[in-house]
Amino acid sequence: MPSLTQNLTHIGAGFRALSDPLRLQIIELLSSQELCVCELCEKLDVNQSKLSFHLKNLKEADLVYSRQEGRWMYYSLNLSQFVVLEQYLADFRHLEAILPGRNCD
Amino acid sequence: MPSLTQNLTHIGAGFRALSDPLRLQIIELLSSQELCVCELCEKLDVNQSKLSFHLKNLKEADLVYSRQEGRWMYYSLNLSQFVVLEQYLADFRHLEAILPGRNCD
DNA sequence: TTGATACATCAAGATTATTTGATGTAATAT
DNA sequence: ATATTACATCAAATAATCTTGATGTATCAA
Numbered sequence: 001m002p003s004l005t006q007n008l009t010h011i012g013a014g015f016r017a018l019s020d021p022l023r024l025q026i027i028e029l030l031s032s033q034e035l036c037v038c039e040l041c042e043k044l045d046v047n048q049s050k051l052s053f054h055l056k057n058l059k060e061a062d063l064v065y066s067r068q069e070g071r072w073m074y075y076s077l078n079l080s081q082f083v084v085l086e087q088y089l090a091d092f093r094h095l096e097a098i099l100p101g102r103n104c105d
Numbered sequence: 106m107p108s109l110t111q112n113l114t115h116i117g118a119g120f121r122a123l124s125d126p127l128r129l130q131i132i133e134l135l136s137s138q139e140l141c142v143c144e145l146c147e148k149l150d151v152n153q154s155k156l157s158f159h160l161k162n163l164k165e166a167d168l169v170y171s172r173q174e175g176r177w178m179y180y181s182l183n184l185s186q187f188v189v190l191e192q193y194l195a196d197f198r199h200l201e202a203i204l205p206g207r208n209c210d
Numbered sequence: 211t212t213g214a215t216a217c218a219t220c221a222a223g224a225t226t227a228t229t230t231g232a233t234g235t236a237a238t239a240t
Numbered sequence: 241a242t243a244t245t246a247c248a249t250c251a252a253a254t255a256a257t258c259t260t261g262a263t264g265t266a267t268c269a270a
Contacts, residue, residue: 008129019121020228024113031200037247050229052248057227071237071246079197086194092187095136125258142217155259157218162257176216176267 014085017061022046023054027077030064034076119190122166127151128159132182135169139181 017023022044029035029043037055041048055075058064062081067074122128127149134140134148142160146153160180163169167186172179 008126008133012124012126012129015120016124019117019124021113021117024117028113031197038245047230048247049231049249053228056248068237068247073247077197077200079200082194082197086191086198089187089191089194092136092182092184093191095182095184127258143215152260153217154219154261158258161218173217173266178217 011085011088014061014063014081017058017063018085020054020057022050023058026051026054026058026075027063030075030077034074036072036074038072040075116190116193119166119168119186122163122168123190125159125162127155128163131156131159131163131180132168135180135182139179141177141179143177145180 018027025044026040029040035043037048037051040046040051040055044051055064055066058075059066062078064075065078066076123132130149131145134145140148142153142156145151145156145160149156160169160171163180164171167183169180170183171181
């Protein structure tokens with residue numbers, strides 16, 4: 001796979017992870033502090049299996065870190081991956097005014 | 106629906122639109138100029154119906170504009186919506202260092 | 211007015227993502 | 241050792257998304 005396409009795939013996976021409302025809620029909560037799964041369960045009123053599914057999803061998109069402490073798993077944001085996605089979008093801002101399309105015949 | 110949730114829904118819809126590899130390719134092409142559907146078809150080697158589906162998707166997420174000229178539909182980026190999404194991500198960058206989680210019992 | 215072109219939309223099927231409830235595993239407490 | 245807690249994983253069911261080919265609509269050209 002060419003590396004530009006590979007990049008787009010990784011970028012796309014990041015955006016996909018951010019496309020689910022529950023995952024966005026998880027991220028909003030993690031933006032104030034690291035939390036363990038059971039705390040997220042309570043705060044979001046969602047069952048544990050469902051939460052594990054979505055946390056795995058976020059983790060695979062590199063948007064969160066996890067660390068184990070005893071029997072608790074603590075999740076926190078991986079801000080550097082947020083910067084990667086932000087940068088992708090920011091590059092569009094620097095575009096020249098979109099040129100008018102040439103005639104199509 | 107509370108407006109914070111409404112916002113998250115709209116943000117999420119934007120990220121979802123950006124999560125598909127073909128749609129990202131469309132966006133990359135539109136970042137150099139406005140294009141009509143048939144030009145996108147050629148450049149991406151994708152059938153027209155499929156392209157219409159994805160363009161509609163991008164349009165519903167406010168990521169592109171479209172304008173008709175004769176029998177051609179020209180699509181171009183709506184950069185202001187890119188800024189909205191960029192800003193959402195940028196806000197995370199300004200977070201204080203994530204606090205260590207309190208013990209969970 | 212007939213035909214061709216550019217595009218949208220639709221219905222059916224294929225693929226992927228999500229939810230649920232059950233089970234597995236490791237750490238801790240008793 | 242046994243039981244409990246915190247979490248991951250699995251399989252089955254459901255739901256959402258995507259693809260394909262066919263059909264519809266508007267515009268333009270002959």
